[in-house]
Amino acid sequence: xxxxxxxxxxxxxxxxxxxxxxxxxxxxxxxxxxxxxxxxxxxxxxxxxxxxxxxxxxxxxxxxxxxxxxxxxxxxxxxxxxxxxxxxxxxxxxxxxxxxxxxxxxxxxxxxxxxxxxxxxxxxxxxxxxxxxxxxxxxxxxxxxxxxxxxxxxxxxxxxxxxxxxxxxxxxxxxxxxxxxxxxxxxxxxxxxxxxxxxxxxxxxxxxx
Numbered sequence: 001x002x003x004x005x006x007x008x009x010x011x012x013x014x015x016x017x018x019x020x021x022x023x024x025x026x027x028x029x030x031x032x033x034x035x036x037x038x039x040x041x042x043x044x045x046x047x048x049x050x051x052x053x054x055x056x057x058x059x060x061x062x063x064x065x066x067x068x069x070x071x072x073x074x075x076x077x078x079x080x081x082x083x084x085x086x087x088x089x090x091x092x093x094x095x096x097x098x099x100x101x102x103x104x105x106x107x108x109x110x111x112x113x114x115x116x117x118x119x120x121x122x123x124x125x126x127x128x129x130x131x132x133x134x135x136x137x138x139x140x141x142x143x144x145x146x147x148x149x150x151x152x153x154x155x156x157x158x159x160x161x162x163x164x165x166x167x168x169x170x171x172x173x174x175x176x177x178x179x180x181x182x183x184x185x186x187x188x189x190x191x192x193x194x195x196x197x198x199x200x201x202x203x204x205x206x207x208x209x
Contacts, residue, residue: 025117029125030204032112033197036105036128040135040190040197043098047190050091050142051183053084054176057153060084061169074157081157089150092143099139106132124200131193138186142179149175 060080064072073079109129113122149172156168 023117023119025112025115026119026204029109029112029120030201032105032108033125033128033201036109037194037197037201039098039101039105040194044187044190046091046094046098047183047186050088051180053088053091054179054183057081057084057088057176058173070161072157072160075160085150085153085157088146092146092150095139095143095146099136099143102132102136102139105129106136121200121203124196124203128193128196128200131189131196134189135186135193138182138189141182142186145175145179145182149179 060083061072064074064079064081067073067079072081074082074085106129109125112120113125113129116122152168152175153172156162156165156172162168
């Protein structure tokens with residue numbers, strides 16, 4: 001007789017917690033999306049910085065050549081251009097870390113959604129998780145382009161002056177243009193994910209009340 005009573009009590013407590021919006025899955029979803037929101041906001045600022053650095057690279061190049069015609073200042077590890085390239089190279093590690101965090105968060109959100117808690121909008125949660133794929137793809141493209149262009153720049157600027165400078169600079173500008181476009185696309189995709197998070201949290205907050 002005790003066993004049925006225990007089962008009924010457990011069922012009652014589960015239903016009570018669910019009706020109050022207090023399941024572990026809901027709390028986990030709210031916590032995970034809040035952390036993701038904070039992380040994506042930080043990443044937006046970092047992407048903005050990368051875009052600005054990339055846009056200013058040509059001005060830095062021109063400024064160095066104006067100060068020291070033909071050879072520039074890069075080979076001596078001085079000047080605006082050297083600092084610009086170094087900062088952009090650091091973003092390779094930054095973007096790689098961001099990509100890893102987002103993949104981990106997607107895995108966590110998907111895991112919560114697949115538990116199918118009745119007080120969690122699991123479809124919205126999966127939409128947030130799936131939206132992160134676009135951002136990680138953006139980061140992948142940015143990382144590859146950054147690795148290529150900063151390697152090309154470093155090699156070229158160490159050797160100045162060279163006869164084919166205009167051709168090499170044209171290639172660099174096209175690659176930097178791709179980085180800027182990808183960065184701007186990333187900002188839009190982050191905003192999309194943030195909107196999904198805000199919608200989910202707004203509805204989930206009502207559930208918890």
